[in-house]
Amino acid sequence: MGSEPVMVKELARYLPSTAVNTTLQLKELREQMLPLNIAAYIIPGTDAHLSEYIAPRDNRVAFMTGFTGSAGTAVVTKTKATLWTDSRYWVQAERQMDCNWELEKDVSIRSIAEWLIAEVPPGGEIGFDPFLFSLRLFNLRGNDIPYNPFFYSYTLLTMDHIWLFLHAERVTEELKTYLNASCFESLCVQLRNYDTVRDDLKNYVANPGVKVWIGTEYTNYALYELITPEVRDAVAVMQLLMWLEKAVPQGKETELTAAEYVNQCRSPTKETNRKLTVDEMYLVDSGGQYLDGTTDITRTVHWGTPTTMQREAFTRVLMGNIEISRTIFPTGTRGANMEMLGRRALWEVGLNYGHGTGHGVGNYFGVHEWPVGFQTNNIPFRSGMFTSIEPGYYKENDFGIRIEDVAVIKPVNTKYGNNYLTFDTVSLVPYDRKLIDTSLLSSEQIQWLNKYYETIRRLMGPELDKQGLHEEKDWMLRNTEPFTSGSSASVCSSSLTLFALAVALLHNIV
Secondary structure (H helix, E strand, C coil): CCCHHHHHHHHHHCCCCCCECCHHHHHHHHHHHHHHCEEEEEEECCCCCCCCCCCHHHCHHHHHHCCCCCCCEEEEECCCEEEECCHHHHHHHHHHECCCCEEECCCCHHHHHHHHHHHCCCCCEEECCCCCCCCCCCCCCCCCECCECCCCCEEEECCCCEEEEECHHHCCHHHHHHHCCCCCCCCCEEEEEHHHHHHHHHHHHCCCCCCCCCCCCCCCCCCCCCHHHHHHHHHHHHHHHHHHHHHHHHCCCEHHHHHHHHCCCCCCCHHHCCECCCCCEEEEEECCEECCEECCEEEEEECCCCCHHHHHHHHHHHHHHHHHHCCCEECCCCHHHCHHHHCHHHHCCCCCCCCCCCEECCCCCCCCEEEEECCCCCCCCCCCCEEEECCEEEECCCEEEECEEEEEEEEECCCCCCCEEEEEECCCCCCCHHHCEHHHCCHHHHHHHHHHHHHHHHHHHHHHHHCCCHHHHHHHHHHCCCCCCCCECCCCCHHHCHHHHHHHHHHHHC
8 A cells, every 4th residue: 555656656657748647546546446336437427407618626537437528438347448539639648648548439329338348347337427407497597607697506396396496595586486486376487496306305205105217308499690700700710810910920829818808708728728830720619608699610731732632622612602502302201311411421431439519509698409300319309499510530749720601401392393492501611722622512512612601601790890890801802702613712811911912812813
């Protein structure tokens, strides 16, 4: 026992500066598992209310593994410790985890289940925290979790009662009226103290014949007008991209200063605060919470001279985004049935990505909202739903690409049938022209792109004028010039000079 601290210090000497030594955490967890005959313990990347984005105090995965990405599940056995996360975070996980941990790159539930079957011996128990469940019923908002309008609460819904467990001192008289909390009938919400949920639930289930149903997945239809927040959010993203275009060549800006510029409350950790240069790709995944909607957008840019491989990969990712966005499909089609459209252009040259192609978007709520999306467990698409469309490609230790837009599903008239739908992109920020090789695009894809740019000009021009952002408007107009088939799109950041702009315009005329 006396030698263990020395061993820990010796191990720490050989860890990279970005890795976290988790030897003591694992030792203490396994000591708790042993007397309970727990052969494997599952650690989810969520909190007791199934939040996707969680407060630091609830980040169990980060505490146990050192990995701080927003998606991941960890499992600890007596001899192994393994983390599952998607391809967005593979490099980050390998740099943050020490040699106690292994990384699994298949994030499916089936992968975790098969791993457990192989590792857990007969008679061994699988442990997890049974308190990680909750319900969403009341359309309420709070601020318990940074950058997310959520509050901590539990609900017990019975045939005769609705019990809401929360911090009662925060409840206003207006909220009590909204919840109909002053009566005791079946449709009245009984407010209970947050800390009494365990005892109250125990008392309730002790009654004869009581059965409890725990829901783990919830429906959220985004039936609202998202255009307004998307316009406001696009202004912020355009300001960021224009500022970076001018500032990065000076060699002073970093990932952290870029994040602080677009949102003072949203920044990466200082451990990953790399200097930004003109010789690399920059991927910014950003969004905002507005009272009238939630936004999510990703753009990838290059401020120098991209390689041929980078331009082709970016263009093929863009082709996948466009192919889904322009698709017309029957009402009731599942996203999983068209998901391959986002990958086909990449597959043709042996490329792929290891994350989902899109997710539902909440209404001033979670930015990732089940059950809308492109996975097999998502519900069929209906008019009025909102989803992201976000194919990507990631070359390890070189560059990453993702193009993410939010789209609303709307009816479309066809020549012979009614009951058909398509996507209407409501994100309003242009793509980096320097990275687009139009020789790879079909005439239909270029037509879609030009129509999208016309929409950006029509909606963003007046808004930028209204806010007095004349330089940003000029940037937007330069970056939404129409494309022609087969033309070179290698003008964008460099097109800030009048000479390069003139060359591009003359080329389009020819």
